[in-house]
Amino acid sequence: MIIDPITVLARGWIGTPYAHQASVRGVACDCLGLVRGIWRERFGAEPQSLPAYSKDWAEAGLEETLAKAGRRHLIEINPLLFDDGDVLLFRWKPHLPAKHCGIASSRNTMIHAQEGVAVSEVALSKWWLSRLAFAFRFPEPDI
Numbered sequence: 001m002i003i004d005p006i007t008v009l010a011r012g013w014i015g016t017p018y019a020h021q022a023s024v025r026g027v028a029c030d031c032l033g034l035v036r037g038i039w040r041e042r043f044g045a046e047p048q049s050l051p052a053y054s055k056d057w058a059e060a061g062l063e064e065t066l067a068k069a070g071r072r073h074l075i076e077i078n079p080l081l082f083d084d085g086d087v088l089l090f091r092w093k094p095h096l097p098a099k100h101c102g103i104a105s106s107r108n109t110m111i112h113a114q115e116g117v118a119v120s121e122v123a124l125s126k127w128w129l130s131r132l133a134f135a136f137r138f139p140e141p142d143i
Contacts, residue, residue, distance in 0.1 A: 003084070006086075010034070010085075010111040011111065013026075013111065013113075014119050015118050021033065023040075029119065031102065032050075033113065034103065035101055035103070039073075042141060065097065066097065070089065071136075074138060077135050079132050079133065084106055085104065086135050086137050087136040088101060090131040091133045092131065098133040104135075105121055109122065109124055
């Protein structure tokens with residue numbers, strides 16, 4: 001069985017402590033920091049600088065900011081067709097923008113950072129799947 005390279009990178013972040021706005025493997029990250037760090041490990045420099053963001057950034061603006069950024073730098077796919085290594089975006093509540101992300105490590109699991117918990121690989125339970133709003137695939141690296 002071949003393991004997706006993004007999944008391999010994401011598993012290297014397991015155990016990284018949670019810290020808002022951080023993105024350093026083994027030191028600290030938040031959910032977006034995990035995706036940003038994986039981008040840097042796979043592709044080099046991040047494609048755009050990221051402004052500081054508050055913990056309630058999605059509720060404050062009510063825009064799909066995270067999904068819009070995904071569309072600029074990743075390949076949007078049908079959320080029901082995600083696979084290993086894809087970025088998954090979740091809504092905490094149906095009327096709010098997606099504000100949490102993780103990396104699918106299989107059709108049944110994901111790797112993510114959540115406040116109060118180190119990066120971990122968890123089951124994609126019905127609870128998570130009912131909140132799945134968007135899915136994106138990383139582009140192929142330039143060789």
